[in-house]
Amino acid sequence: MVQPNSSKKFTFNEQIDSSYLHSLYENDFQYIEEIFGTTLSHFDPDFEALQQAWQQGDVVALKKAVHKIKPTFGFVGLTHVQQQCKEFEDICQKAGTTDDISQLYQQIVTTLAASRELIAAEYTKLKDYNSNHL
Amino acid sequence: MKWTSVIVEDLQVAADYLAKCCEKSGLLEVKGHFTNVQEALNYLNKNSVDVLFLDVEMPGATGFDLLDQLAYYPKIILTTSKQEYAYNAFEYNVTDFLKKPFTYQRFQEALNKLTSPAGDSNISSTASDHIFIKCEGKLVRLNNDDILFIESMGDYVKFVTPDKKYITHNTIKNLEEKVNRQCFIKVHRSYIININKIDDIRENDLYIKGNEIPVSKAHKSDVLKRLNII
Numbered sequence: 001m002v003q004p005n006s007s008k009k010f011t012f013n014e015q016i017d018s019s020y021l022h023s024l025y026e027n028d029f030q031y032i033e034e035i036f037g038t039t040l041s042h043f044d045p046d047f048e049a050l051q052q053a054w055q056q057g058d059v060v061a062l063k064k065a066v067h068k069i070k071p072t073f074g075f076v077g078l079t080h081v082q083q084q085c086k087e088f089e090d091i092c093q094k095a096g097t098t099d100d101i102s103q104l105y106q107q108i109v110t111t112l113a114a115s116r117e118l119i120a121a122e123y124t125k126l127k128d129y130n131s132n133h134l
Numbered sequence: 135m136k137w138t139s140v141i142v143e144d145l146q147v148a149a150d151y152l153a154k155c156c157e158k159s160g161l162l163e164v165k166g167h168f169t170n171v172q173e174a175l176n177y178l179n180k181n182s183v184d185v186l187f188l189d190v191e192m193p194g195a196t197g198f199d200l201l202d203q204l205a206y207y208p209k210i211i212l213t214t215s216k217q218e219y220a221y222n223a224f225e226y227n228v229t230d231f232l233k234k235p236f237t238y239q240r241f242q243e244a245l246n247k248l249t250s251p252a253g254d255s256n257i258s259s260t261a262s263d264h265i266f267i268k269c270e271g272k273l274v275r276l277n278n279d280d281i282l283f284i285e286s287m288g289d290y291v292k293f294v295t296p297d298k299k300y301i302t303h304n305t306i307k308n309l310e311e312k313v314n315r316q317c318f319i320k321v322h323r324s325y326i327i328n329i330n331k332i333d334d335i336r337e338n339d340l341y342i343k344g345n346e347i348p349v350s351k352a353h354k355s356d357v358l359k360r361l362n363i364i
Contacts, residue, residue, distance in 0.1 A: 023237050024151075031154070038147045067191050068145060071215040071234040075147045086215075 010129050016077040033126040039076050043116055063092035081115050136163040137184035142174040144192040148234050152187055155241040171195035182316055183208050190214040201226050206315035211244050267302045278317045282331050282342045286324035321357050322350045329360050
C-alpha cells in the first residue's frame with residue numbers, strides 16, 4: 001500500500017512507500033542512497049534479460065526474469081510495483097506462450113521503465129540531500 | 135566468536151542488504167557471496183560455514199539443488215520472494231524462511247532461531263574445521279585435516295593422526311553426529327574416516343596410510359558417492 005510521504009527528513013516521491021522504507025532502513029539515508037545506487041547499477045541487465053526473454057518468446061525465461069527483478073522494487077519502496085511483478089509472474093506461470101500475455105507484458109514493461117526513471121530521480125535527490133546534510 | 139556464513143543470492147541489492155544485516159547483528163561473519171549454485175558449491179565443498187543464507191530461484195540450479203548436493207548441512211535460512219517455497223523449506227529442515235525484503239527485526243528473529251537450544255546443537259561441531267576431545271585430563275584440539283580416522287574401542291574411541299593416537303571416552307554413534315560431515319564419513323559401525331585421506335579402496339576395505347579399514351556393505355555406496363571418481 002502506498003503511503004503519503006512521512007519522512008521528517010527527506011520527502012520521497014509519493015509513489016514510494018516511505019513508511020515501508022523506514023521499516024527497512026529507519027532514517028539511514030546514506031544507506032538508502034546506497035540501496036538506490038546498487039539497484040540502479042544492476043537494473044538494466046535484469047530489465048534487458050526480461051525483454052530478451054519476451055523477444056525470444058520464452059515464457060519460462062520471462063517468468064524467471066520477472067521473478068528476479070521483483071524484490072528490487074520492495075527494496076526501494078515501490079511495493080505496488082513489486083506486487084504487479086508478482087501478479088505478472090503468476091500469469092507467466094499459467095501462460096502457454098508469450099502470445100497469451102502480450103497486453104500484460106506491454107503494461108509491465110512500461111511500469112518497469114517508469115520505475116527505473118523514478119529510482120534514478122530519487123537517487124539523485126538522495127545524493128543531494130546526503131551531501132548537504134551529512 | 136562469530137558464526138561464519140555465506141550468502142547465495144543472485145540479486146545484488148538483496149545480498150548487500152543481507153550482508154548489512156549480518157554486520158549489524160555482530161553475530162555473523164560473511165565469508166562470501168555467490169550469485170549461483172555452482173560457485174557456492176565450489177566454495178562450500180572446500181570450506182565449512184555455520185550458516186547459509188540461500189535464495190531459491192537463481193540462474194541455472196535452484197537453492198534446493200544446492201542442498202541436495204551439499205555434503206554437510208550448515209544452518210540454513212532461505213531468502214526468497216516467493217511464499218510458495220515455505221513447504222519445501224520445511225521439508226529441507228531449514229531454520230527459517232525470510233521473504234524479501236525483510237526488516238532487520240525479522241532478520242533478528244531468524245537469528246534467534248539459530249541460537250535456540252535445538253538450533254545450536256551442531257554449530258561449531260559439524261561445521262567446524264576442528265574438534266576438541268577430552269584426553270589424559272585435558273582438552274586437546276584436533277584439526278580435521280590431521281585426523282586420519284576414528285576407531286571404536288567399546289566405550290572408547292581412538293582418534294588416529296599421522297603422529298599420534300588419542301583415546302577418549304565416546305562412541306562412534308555419538309561422534310557421527312558431531313564431526314564435520316564435509317570431511318568425515320562413517321564406513322563401518324566401528325569406523326569413521328576422513329574422506330580426504332583415503333589412499334585406495336579394494337573390495338570391502340579401504341586404506342589410509344597403511345591402515346586397513348573395513349567398509350560395510352551398508353555404507354559402501356555412500357562412500358563411493360563421496361569419491362571423485364572419473
